[in-house]
Amino acid sequence: MEEGSTETGGSGTKVLVIDDSNTIRRSAEIFLRQGGHEVVLAEDGFDALSKVNDHDPQLIFCDILMPRLDGYQTCAIIKRNPRFAHVPVIMLSSKDGLFDKARGRMVGSEDYLTKPFTKEQLLRAVETFRRPAP
DSSP states (O other): OOTTBOOOOTTOOEEEEEOSOHHHHHHHHHHHHHTTOEEEEESSHHHHHHHHHHHOOSEEEEESSOSSSOHHHHHHHHHHSTTTTTSOEEEEESOOOHHHHHHHHHTTOSEEEESSOOHHHHHHHHHHHOOOOO
């Protein structure tokens, strides 16, 4: 099985976590798996674009500050693709700024979580924004 993806039975949501921090990716993966969700990991925007295409996630958590392709650019590219425009994107940032939240909305994100997030915050976001599998 490919690193960063798991299969779970039941009604779990397929979630893509995009973050250049291995610690954040692993924390999110553990929290989401404990909530019964399938997790796909990407370490930057370019990695994420191929994973979105390959795995059809139902929800995406996307870090803002990443090398090469930042979270705003990654979100905008995902939202421009008609196949994925409906997929909710939740931005992740260590800053809790009004400007960052507004900019995230401008590129199509549904919500914004400040890092470090708790298991409860992450799972609540999945429950709030998940869409049924196509």
